[in-house]
Amino acid sequence: MKIVKLERSKHKKGRVLLYTENGDLLRVTDSEVLAFDLYSGRELEDDQAEALRESARRSSLAERAAQLSAGRMLSRKELSDRLRRKGAAPDEADALAQRMEELGAVDDAAYAGVIVRHYAAMGYGRGRVEQELFRRGIDKSLWEQALSELPDDEEAIERFLARKGKTGAPDGASRKKLADALVRRGFPWDAVRAVLARPGEEVFENE
DSSP: OBEEEEEEOSSSTTEEEEEETTSOEEEEEHHHHHHTTOOTTOBOOHHHHHHHHHHHHHHHHHHHHHHHHHHSOOOHHHHHHHHHHTTOOHHHHHHHHHHHHHTTSOOHHHHHHHHHHHHHHTTOOHHHHHHHHHHTTOOGGGHHHHHTTSOOHHHHHHHHHHHTTOOSOOOHHHHHHHHHHHHHTTOOHHHHHHHHOOTTSOOOOOO
8 A cells, every 4th residue: 555645634633634546545643644654655565554544443433432422421331332333343442431431531420410410300200310320321339329319209209290380189080190100200109109198088009
């Protein structure tokens, strides 16, 4: 493979466009330029060209990992999954996600806290919040500290009902429908029953 031109990218800092004699375009970084001693007119053997392509691919994935983790909060697992969809091998994606965690770009403990506060503010209970923590790949060892930020179940239910304009104890079918909706939002049945029970009545059962 013979290099006919090297040109800095006008759109990405640190990116170099490498044009070959046969018309191929290879995107490399400054690191590859130095490591492989690249310059116009340089001719690479097949094994050198293959090593260059592999190095450029890894550099591109590392750059993508940095961009993804900087763009929005992601768990380590979410970042790894996205890198796999970009073509990274599983062990390669996991290693890059771990590296982003070591650099502080990924913080599962902080992310868990954000998830808990977000879903609590939306009126969801512990059960639904736990589902979200699991879905986003947050390790269970980090759950308890984050979940400690949840308000008391009964207090959270009362706040949610007040926001929805559903004050007072409902009757009959409407009470059952509301109870089912609250359970689906992740609130425990005992808390739902305690809040919706009408004064002076036996607490209704979950039928």
